[in-house]
Amino acid sequence: xxxxxxxxxxxxxxxxxxxxxxxxxxxxxxxxxxxxxxxxxxxxxxxxxxxxxxxxxxxxxxxxxxxxxxxxxxxxxxxxxxxxxxxxxxxxxxxxxxxxxxxxxxxxxxxxxxxxxxxxxxxxxxxxxxxxxxxxxxxxxxxxxxxxxxxxxxxxxxxxxxxxxxxxxxxxxxxxxxxxxxxxxxxxxxxxxxxxxxxxxxxxxxxxxxxxxxxxxxxxxxxxxxxxxxxxxxxxxxxxxxxxxxxxxxxxxxxxxxxxxxxxxxxxxxxxxxxxxxxxxxxxxxxxxxxxxxxxxxxxxxxxxxx
Amino acid sequence: xxxxxxxxxxxxxxxxxxxxxxxxxxxxxxxxxxxxxxxxxxxxxxxxxxxxxxxxxxxxxxxxxxxxxxxxxxxxxxxxxxxxxxxxxxxxxxxxxxxxxxxxxxxxxxxxxxxxxxxxxxxxxxxxxxxxxxxxxxxxxxxxxxxxxxxxxxxxxxxxxxxxxxxxxxxxxxxxxxxxxxxxxxxxxxxxxxxxxxxxxxxxxxxxxxxxxxxxxxxxxxxxxxxxxxxxxxxxxxxxxxxxxxxxxxxxxxxxxxxxxxxxxxxxxxxxxxxxxxxxxxxxxxxxxxxxxxxxxxxxxxxxxxxxxxxxxxxxxxxxxxxxxxxxxxxxxxxxxxxxxxxxxxxxxxxxxxxxxxxxxxxxxxxx
Amino acid sequence: xxxxxxxxxxxxxxxxxxxxxxxxxxxxxxxxxxxxxxxxxxxxxxxxxxxxxxxxxxxxxxxxxxxxxxxxxxxxxxxxxxxxxxxxxxxxxxxxxxxxxxxxxxxxxxxxxxxxxxxxxxxxxxxxxxxxxxxxxxxxxxxxxxxxxxxxxxxxxxxxxxxxxxxxxxxxxxxxxxxxxxxxxxxxxxxxxxxxxxxxxxxxxxxxxxxxxxxxxxxxxxxxxxxxxxxxxxxxxxxxxxxxxxxxxxxxxxxxxxxxxxxxxxxxxxxxxxxxxxx
Numbered sequence: 001x002x003x004x005x006x007x008x009x010x011x012x013x014x015x016x017x018x019x020x021x022x023x024x025x026x027x028x029x030x031x032x033x034x035x036x037x038x039x040x041x042x043x044x045x046x047x048x049x050x051x052x053x054x055x056x057x058x059x060x061x062x063x064x065x066x067x068x069x070x071x072x073x074x075x076x077x078x079x080x081x082x083x084x085x086x087x088x089x090x091x092x093x094x095x096x097x098x099x100x101x102x103x104x105x106x107x108x109x110x111x112x113x114x115x116x117x118x119x120x121x122x123x124x125x126x127x128x129x130x131x132x133x134x135x136x137x138x139x140x141x142x143x144x145x146x147x148x149x150x151x152x153x154x155x156x157x158x159x160x161x162x163x164x165x166x167x168x169x170x171x172x173x174x175x176x177x178x179x180x181x182x183x184x185x186x187x188x189x190x191x192x193x194x195x196x197x198x199x200x201x202x203x204x205x206x207x208x209x210x211x212x213x214x215x216x217x218x219x220x221x222x223x224x225x226x227x228x229x230x231x232x233x234x235x236x237x238x239x240x241x242x243x244x245x246x247x248x249x250x251x252x253x254x255x256x257x258x259x260x261x262x263x264x265x266x267x268x269x270x271x272x273x274x275x276x277x278x279x280x281x282x283x284x285x286x287x288x289x290x291x292x293x294x295x296x297x298x299x300x301x302x303x304x305x306x307x
Numbered sequence: 308x309x310x311x312x313x314x315x316x317x318x319x320x321x322x323x324x325x326x327x328x329x330x331x332x333x334x335x336x337x338x339x340x341x342x343x344x345x346x347x348x349x350x351x352x353x354x355x356x357x358x359x360x361x362x363x364x365x366x367x368x369x370x371x372x373x374x375x376x377x378x379x380x381x382x383x384x385x386x387x388x389x390x391x392x393x394x395x396x397x398x399x400x401x402x403x404x405x406x407x408x409x410x411x412x413x414x415x416x417x418x419x420x421x422x423x424x425x426x427x428x429x430x431x432x433x434x435x436x437x438x439x440x441x442x443x444x445x446x447x448x449x450x451x452x453x454x455x456x457x458x459x460x461x462x463x464x465x466x467x468x469x470x471x472x473x474x475x476x477x478x479x480x481x482x483x484x485x486x487x488x489x490x491x492x493x494x495x496x497x498x499x500x501x502x503x504x505x506x507x508x509x510x511x512x513x514x515x516x517x518x519x520x521x522x523x524x525x526x527x528x529x530x531x532x533x534x535x536x537x538x539x540x541x542x543x544x545x546x547x548x549x550x551x552x553x554x555x556x557x558x559x560x561x562x563x564x565x566x567x568x569x570x571x572x573x574x575x576x577x578x579x580x581x582x583x584x585x586x587x588x589x590x591x592x593x594x595x596x597x598x599x600x601x602x603x604x605x606x607x608x609x610x611x612x613x614x615x616x617x618x619x620x621x622x623x624x625x626x627x628x629x630x631x632x633x634x635x636x637x638x639x640x641x642x643x644x645x646x647x648x649x650x651x652x653x654x655x656x657x658x659x660x661x662x663x664x665x666x667x668x669x670x671x672x673x674x675x
Numbered sequence: 676x677x678x679x680x681x682x683x684x685x686x687x688x689x690x691x692x693x694x695x696x697x698x699x700x701x702x703x704x705x706x707x708x709x710x711x712x713x714x715x716x717x718x719x720x721x722x723x724x725x726x727x728x729x730x731x732x733x734x735x736x737x738x739x740x741x742x743x744x745x746x747x748x749x750x751x752x753x754x755x756x757x758x759x760x761x762x763x764x765x766x767x768x769x770x771x772x773x774x775x776x777x778x779x780x781x782x783x784x785x786x787x788x789x790x791x792x793x794x795x796x797x798x799x800x801x802x803x804x805x806x807x808x809x810x811x812x813x814x815x816x817x818x819x820x821x822x823x824x825x826x827x828x829x830x831x832x833x834x835x836x837x838x839x840x841x842x843x844x845x846x847x848x849x850x851x852x853x854x855x856x857x858x859x860x861x862x863x864x865x866x867x868x869x870x871x872x873x874x875x876x877x878x879x880x881x882x883x884x885x886x887x888x889x890x891x892x893x894x895x896x897x898x899x900x901x902x903x904x905x906x907x908x909x910x911x912x913x914x915x916x917x918x919x920x921x922x923x924x925x926x927x928x929x930x931x932x933x934x935x936x937x938x939x940x941x942x943x944x945x946x947x948x949x950x951x952x953x954x
Contacts, residue, residue, distance in 0.1 A: 004852075006852045006854050006855070007852050007853050007854050009854070010853070010854030010857070010858075011771060011854075013763065014763060014764075014766055014767035014770065014771055015767065015771065015776075017760055017763035017764045017766075017767055018764055018767045018768075018771075018772070018776060018777075018780050020760060020764070021760075021764055021780055021783055021784065021824065021828075022779070022780070022783065024821055024824075025783045025786075025787075027798075027802060028794075028798055028821075031797065031798050031801040031802050032794070032797060032798070032801075035801060052519070053519065054512075054518075054519040055489070055515065055516075055517035055518070055519075056511070056512045056513070056515040056517065056518050056519070057512055082696065083696045083699050083700050084696075084700065085696070086692060086693045086695070086696025086697065086700075087693075087696045087697045087700040089693050089696075090693045090694065090696065090697045100697070104697060104701060107701055107704045107705075108700065108704070109942070110704060110708075110939060110942075111703065111704045111707070113878060113882070113938050113939060113942045114707060114882070114935060114938070115881075115882025115883070115884070115909060115934055115935070115938060116882070116884065116885075117882070117884040117909045117912045117913050117916075117931075117934075118707075118711060118882075118912065118931045118934060118935055119707065120913070120916070121912055121916045121927055121928070121931050122706075122707055122710055122711065124916055124917075125714075125916070125924075126706075126710055128538065129538070132539070152480035152482070154482045154524065154539050154542070155538075155539065156524060156535075156539075167703045167707075170700055170703070174700060198682055198683070198685070198686035199686055199689070199690065200685050200686040200688070200689035200690070201682070201685075201686070203689065204689075221789075224789045225789075227791070228789075228790065228791025228792065228793070228794075229791070230791060230792060230793040230884075230885040231884040231885055231909075231913060235913075235916065235917070238524040238525070239487035239524060239525030239526065239527075240520075240523070240524050240525055250524045250525075255791055255793045255885070258793055258797070259793060259885060259888060260487050260488055260525075260527060261386075261487075261488065261489070261517070262796075262797070262800075262888070262889055263353070263383050263384075263387040263390065263391060263888070263889055264383060264384045264385075264386030264387035264388075264389075264390050264391075264488055264489040264516075264517075265386070265390055265489070266386055266389055266390045266393070266410060266413075266489070267409075267413070271390075275797070278793075278794060278797050281791055281793075281794070282790060282791070282794050285789055285790060285791055286786055286789065286790070288789075289785070289786065289788075289789030290785075290786070293785055293789075349896075349898070349900070349903050351809070351810065351892070351903070351904050353892075360731070360732050360733075363731035363732065363895070364731040364732070364733060364734070366731075366895075367730065367731045367734060370896070377896045377898070378896075379892075379893075379894045379895065379896055379898070379903075379904050380895075381810075381892050381893055381894075381904065394805060394808070395808045396804055396805070396808055396809060396810055397810070526917070527917055528917065530917055530918040530919055531917040531918075533918075533919035534916075534917055534918060534919040537919055550919065553732060553733075553919075553920065554919040554920065556919075643733070644732075644733070
């Protein structure tokens with residue numbers, strides 16, 4: 001065997017492996033899209049604005065599930081963003097309590113590694129009673145004049161799912177923001193400190209503005225994770241396709257509708273509607289992830305992001 | 308690297324062969340008198356959770372009796388049983404509702420499938436109220452419909468209080484729990500509601516395995532509903548009796564067609580079944596039965612399989628198992644779990660149906 | 676240099692807020708672990724937990740042997756599918772991938788990384804379950820393999836790119852063909868990174884539930900045939916959590932403790948491995 005032919009064979013093997021992932025991607029699209037066609041042709045774009053989810057009359061709309069997905073993710077990010085940013089600043093910046101960094105980073109990695117079904121189990125048995133008996137009544141009492149905190153609270157619903165999502169995206173939020181903040185040039189912060197600015201002022205007027213784009217990317221990647229989270233949310237969302245202003249109320253999300261109804265859907269249209277939801281979910285997460293990756297990548301200049 | 312790859316692929320082959328052998332060890336055991344000895348097979352079923360505790364117990368016992376047969380019943384709801392059998396991803400489906408004409412057509416027509424009744428059960432309304440003891444809550448067709456239509460939202464509602472003098476009903480929100488999956492229990496319950504409440508029928512479109520509920524939260528399976536009720540003060544939901552008794556939930560006394568309040572029980576289900584003569588897959592509804600002891604929300608549970616079995620061994624194991632399920636021995640596991648034994652007329656119907664199951668033109672069940 | 680009081684106060688306040696954030700972030704971790712440990716241990720110590728399949732309600736005892744075997748086998752077969760392919764694609768990216776094809780592969784891999792895990796379940800169902808007409812461990816392995824692929828290929832590429840070019844040049848200068856240089860010099864030098872990537876991918880796959888719902892399907896019987904439906908620890912947790920029987924709920928917590936231990940051990944192993952190599 002000549003030297004060249006060995007190289008050619010190896011090259012061919014490497015290229016075919018690369019072709020395989022392209023093939024998988026194509027099959028993935030087909031596997032998701034084709035079964036969705038009966039619903040796509042029947043409901044068209046009206047699917048996105050219809051509130052009905054009625055298997056008896058075979059009428060399906062995605063709006064309640066899209067609403068639930070967006071609301072729970074928004075709650076999750078609203079909680080996780082400030083906490084995550086603060087923790088990231090501590091890990092990347094704060095010179096005090098340095099000895100805590102190692103254990104803390106480790107704890108956050110551990111949290112990232114906890115399977116979502118375990119978080120769901122904990123949320124189901126520990127968080128929902130806590131929300132029902134303490135958190136929800138407290139919110140009702142103090143902020144009950146807002147439409148978000150009215151109505152009866154069973155412990156299951158948008159708010160609880162949002163808290164669960166906050167816990168689940170915290171590790172990503174922290175790890176990515178930390179990397180982004182660390183990528184701020186040392187010289188910048190040293191200059192600021194040398195000019196007499198305090199730590200807080202340096203964070204506010206130098207580091208955060210500089211890292212803004214990267215942090216936005218981190219938020220979007222967290223959002224991508226939150227949108228697609230299935231099991232833990234399914235266990236606490238309440239499984240009710242409705243749109244209501246109360247965050248105590250039960251809802252439904254795109255992934256949880258699929259998880260609950262996929263194996264039992266009878267008929268092409270019902271099953272197609274679930275696949276259609278899958279298409280919507282996949283398109284939303286791809287869009288969010290692509291934008292996020294572009295932002296983070298632009299900021300850290302191509303260093304691989306590990307989440 | 309090539310050698311690594313070869314080693315890896317050899318590893319795959321090894322695992323596959325190691326795992327691909329006979330699923331069970333040991334010699335086939337033999338059955339008692341009248342019960343055929345099945346060939347070695349692994350069977351997969353999916354569907355109704357209404358009879359799942361019974362199937363779990365019976366399958367466990369059958370595997371003890373005939374170790375060569377493994378039956379995996381995955382539950383998933385009646386909708387899943389029908390849907391997965393249509394796609395032929397399972398060997399049999401279980402449903403608390405026989406196939407509709409449309410569903411049968413999707414399987415190739417009603418003459419291509421066999422449906423047998425496996426057990427008889429009844430639906431309870433379970434609640435979570437500290438101040439009301441088990442069986443002390445009285446519900447009428449009107450108040451049940453009112454609660455599930457979302458018209459009665461407080462436990463101390465005047466309509467409830469009127470039927471429950473002497474019971475201290477709290478000023479508490481009612482949390483309605485229903486099924487989120489396609490469910491035969493839902494069908495039986497909504498079949499009942501549709502037969503007692505024209506309002507319900509008009510609003511929801513009649514009975515269904517998956518319906519749009521006017522109010523309440525969804526939970527997965529009978530077990531999921533039961534869990535949500537035990538977890539949520541003020542909750543009410545409909546579950547199969549076995550789940551109520553096993554979890555020691557409180558259940559309501561229900562006013563039946565004759566005007567008596569009955570606590571759902573196996574005897575009540577039998578009484579309801581007796582009120583309907585000649586039940587079959589096409590005449591299956593036994594809700595709102597007459598008779599003083601009849602439990603009003605009762606129903607049969609069904610197992611569905613293809614009449615022509617592609618795999619003769621599997622098909623034989625399947626009919627042998629299903630036959631055993633309808634015998635006194637199989638039914639004894641149902642009775643322990645508070646289901647009612649199949650009436651003998653229904654057991655005979657099942658035997659005739661199972662004898663129709665064939666593979667390559669020859670009948671599979673060898674029972675006289 | 677003395678600062679105006681207000682600036683010092685703000686600085687202190689911000690420092691305090693940051694420490695508060697850290698504590699709030701750390702609390703869920705501690706609480707979660709504590710609950711899983713306390714609720715899981717009693718079930719784990721029940722006789723038969725590791726050695727018996729589940730028993731039906733009413734029959735005492737029972738364990739999660741079906742699920743332990745299932746998780747190991749499903750993830751094992753998934754890794755056998757994903758690791759060689761992922762490593763090869765990683766080699767492609769580092770050695771031949773500085774072009775449009777390489778960028779496309781990287782893009783697709785990144786897209787896969789961000790996809791919801793339930794999408795992989797749908798993929799496994801349509802591609803394997805519907806075509807073979809059977810729920811099976813294999814269909815779950817295929818779904819998980821696709822989910823693992825991006826992690827492995829990115830880890831491989833990163834590890835290979837970090838191998839100094841001087842090593843490659845030395846090999847080529849000795850007259851070895853490029854493929855031998857890659858396989859015998861570059862890949863061994865980067866093996867640590869590849870193994871780490873594979874371990875991290877396995878840890879993630881072992882914890883997944885959504886991709887198994889419509890593929891592995893679950894099985895209460897100890898099943899080793901990959902063409903049959905199979906249980907898994909994550910499925911046991913999901914199903915038992917939603918069941919109203921205290922003994923099964925206890926089993927769910929115990930299975931959670933076992934799964935968390937398994938996943939954490941794999942993660943820690945990967946990190947120890949990284950550290951050993953970086954030295």
